[in-house]
Amino acid sequence: MSGERGLQAEGIRKVYPTRAEDLVVLRSVSIAADAGESVAIMGPSGSGKSTLLNILGTLEFPTEGQVRLDGEELGRLNEWQLAHVRNRRIGFIFQDHHLLPQCSAIENVLVPTLALGRRAAAAFSAERRLPEDGTVMQRARALLERVGLGDRLDHRPSELSGGVRQRVAIARALIPRPRLLLADEPTGNLDRKSADGIATLLLELQRDEGAILIAVTHSLELARRFSRRLALEDGTLIEQP
Numbered sequence: 613m614s615g616e617r618g619l620q621a622e623g624i625r626k627v628y629p630t631r632a633e634d635l636v637v638l639r640s641v642s643i644a645a646d647a648g649e650s651v652a653i654m655g656p657s658g659s660g661k662s663t664l665l666n667i668l669g670t671l672e673f674p675t676e677g678q679v680r681l682d683g684e685e686l687g688r689l690n691e692w693q694l695a696h697v698r699n700r701r702i703g704f705i706f707q708d709h710h711l712l713p714q715c716s717a718i719e720n721v722l723v724p725t726l727a728l729g730r731r732a733a734a735a736f737s738a739e740r741r742l743p744e745d746g747t748v749m750q751r752a753r754a755l756l757e758r759v760g761l762g763d764r765l766d767h768r769p770s771e772l773s774g775g776v777r778q779r780v781a782i783a784r785a786l787i788p789r790p791r792l793l794l795a796d797e798p799t800g801n802l803d804r805k806s807a808d809g810i811a812t813l814l815l816e817l818q819r820d821e822g823a824i825l826i827a828v829t830h831s832l833e834l835a836r837r838f839s840r841r842l843a844l845e846d847g848t849l850i851e852q853p
């Protein structure tokens with residue numbers, strides 16, 4: 613561990629070998645973000661936005677380059693350590709909510725905590741600075757209240773609209789108090805009004821929790837509400853006004 617906090621990705625190159633010739637998706641991408649910062653990533657379809665987000669979230673690995681989160685170089689971690697980082701320090705929100713259809717809203721929010729045994733769950737609560745006598749369950753409830761779902765804890769995804777499902781997905785991503793929130797077109801399937809509500813919620817919660825938010829969006833209007841905007845073009849990231 614170095615003393616450096618936040619997220620740093622340096623010299624990220626990603627090549628997919630294909631039968632014809634290698635597909636170079638990311639040539640040389642560097643990005644740094646501090647706690648409390650929100651970064652919008654734009655760029656045409658197929659430009660590598662999801663690939664970049666997946667690399668930052670350790671779901672994929674770069675062909676070259678490194679990613680550090682709070683001073684820890686993610687490429688050096690073993691599978692067990694990576695699972696731990698993904699589970700505790702990174703929250704994902706996708707375009708599709710990916711909620712479990714058979715589980716209620718609150719059960720879905722609790723899913724990331726299921727991998728913890730009872731002792732780990734207690735340590736998790738303490739480590740996450742939950743209020744005294746606070747439990748993971750109380751945080752799940754509080755988060756669902758915060759996203760406006762206090763009265764629908766027991767609803768299944770099929771009983772909720774698209775925008776509301778995405779609110780559940782946000783609560784689920786936040787349950788472990790992640791340092792890094794990655795959102796891949798989180799409002800891509802929503803009408804304009806729901807999209808605006810979801811964006812407001814994401815930005816407010818990210819600020820309240822002091823997390824880094826990196827979100828892919830096609831909406832310039834939405835991107836303008838982030839602290840910074842970057843565009844992915846020809847495999848490199850370009851700062852936008």
Ligand SMILES: Nc1ncnc2c1ncn2[C@@H]1O[C@H](COP(=O)(O)OP(=O)(O)O)[C@@H](O)[C@H]1O
Binds near residue numbers: 660
């Ligand atoms: N696993 C993979 N194997 C081969 N090619 C891939 C793979 N994943 C993505 N690609 C290709 O990489 C390019 C970038 O994809 P992606 O990151 O999904 O773009 P975006 O999210 O900007 O639309 C696309 O041409 C896509 O077809």
Ligand SMILES: [Mg+2]
Binds near residue numbers: 661662663796
């Ligand atoms: Mg994509």
